[in-house]
Amino acid sequence: MRLSHYLLVGCLSAVALAAHAETINNLYQVRETVSGQTPEERDAATQRALDTLVLRLTGDPKAPSAGGLAAVRKDPQQIISQYGFEAGPPENLRVDFDPASTDKMLRQAGLSSWGNNRPALLAWWLNEGTEGANLVGDGQPSAEPVRRAAQHRGLPVRLPLADLGEQALGTAKTLDGTDPTALRTASERYGADGLLAVHAKQDGGKWTAQWHLYLGDRPEQGKVEGADQAAVADAVLLAVSERLAPRYVVKSTGATGDMTLQVEGMTLEHYAALGRLLEPFGGQLKSVDGDKVIYKVSGSSDQLRAQLALGKLSELPPEAAPVVATQPVVPGAAPAAPQPQPSSGLRFRW
Template sequence: MQRLAPIILLLVGFFCAAQAAEEVGDLYQHRVEVNSQAATERTNALREALQATLLKLSGDDEVLASPIVDNALRNVRDYVVQYGYQQDTEALYLWAQFDPAQVERLILDAGGGIWSSLRPKLLVWLVQENEDLQRRIYAADSEAIVVQQLRNAAQRRGLPIQLPLLDLNDTMTVSVIDVWARFMDTIDFASQRYSPDGVIIARIYQTIPDPANLDLVTDKWQVDWTLNLGELRWRGEATAMDPGELGAAVIADVTAQLAARYRISSESDVSQQWTVQIDNLPDLTTTIAAEQLLANIPAVNDVQLVAYGQRRAAFSLSLTTDPARIRQALDLSQELQAVAVEGEDPTESNLFRWIAER
């Protein structure tokens, strides 16, 4: 059986089957505001659009600093499938569509990895303490700069987010104290109505000057954030002179940490073999679907069906990455569920059960 053309595997990312991560579209296209259709401005806009596309796909700012990417930007037209101009009532934009295979290859050559197009929906509880030590939670309809920057950054990085409505239902359930103190039982209960895959709690407040260095100029504002996603936890912090910048800082940090865990990279030019067993495959159609799922994982060069019997199939995979990375991808798949084998380390199991409804 032949492998289909490589595409990004749609990973759910350790979410419960009842939850539905959101598929992010338009990963291979981007539009940039321009002042005119002049050739020089068009070239610069295409470069900016390619950079944005690389960031959405990899979630990795370091990829953009690669000399390989720098060379690609100088030859940006080699990656463009089509482009055009779009005019609305406020501005003129250049829109560009890039070749998926070439862009993915560029990311891998630059030492990065490709993040799934199916990404977690995150509910953001954003609370700020002002100079008078008064606190407020930002609602979904807020026009505050910090919220606008949060939304813009999430859109640029392909991260689906939402903020709570803070309607009567919310205010009767959760208070600003609950969010500031991170009382997770209360926050989780209030979050259920939004059916998110994960919850971010971000707190913005003024930094405390160092009394020993009062003349030292430091950022005036700070944000610390936590992300609860399934059983996993992330945290981080950032500072800025303007609190409006901290929404984007949270998204940049969250995206980088999520993508670092779940993107798949080609880590080696040396191919290695790994056998995967998949149970609960009742017929040929389902077996072919399982083979295609395996074949569509980045860094899987080839898939061969080597055995089938009693509803279980064994596939031999040719890889250019550590099998642990592929196992992690399969662990997070909507279609497969890892099966624990008695006496075996669950993280090293190569047995999975087909659970997709086909």
């Protein structure tokens, strides 16, 4: 297939990403709850929005206080495109940050960032309050705090239907356990990248939540608390974001090296999907040979592997390339045969 055939797909906006990972369109839009519309309340909420954005893009809890952000913290308007109050409840200040200016700010501050292509999580979320236990399902009123928290923390979170069969499965025993087999089986129809099991309980005047994340071969878990269901949902997804970010955050320019990536089994649809997956790594197409492409990318191999796993690509062993033997030839002995050595870069296939 000629290179020109691949490039044509760049203009086909209707081609969908052939992976479960989702592209977050409102990553640079932040909503912060306010108690009024005074200038003081607006300024305080703007500062909180900036902190929220920096956390979304870096996953680093120390990043908002980084010295390189001092100037923008003093004047956030320089990276804000628009803002306005939204009626509630709850009443919010919505701040739209300019993506180009924000990304430039992070680079100048030496901070690494996480792109808008992120793993989709299916949340099995059990709320246990004074009125009993309820598995949160898509379409239920109890889903709203989870959705708001997911948007606030920049994570694509889905919820199951919570029908009778799923209600029977989504119990405290299942969600608090460490074997996700039953949940994985029940989750197959939703096509998510990972599972998030949350058991939130009302404890006196506050809520606590124990959570387990299953994505790839690195399970994570933690415990948080909050004043109410909305606060504890936000705390859970903040903690999950901070655990996920190191897998996908691409270091700022100069922090990591360049490498080659070879992908086999390409089609036009795969080309569109691969282009989106490689955006955080500055992927540059170098060559096309049939259904095989070679890209130049910047980043770490572990982060690249994690990103390509979202597209359901399979890693291949390195290709062996012959090299000339450098051992001195002993008179009368046969010359040493060249030994194959692994080629540099990574190889994957669809």
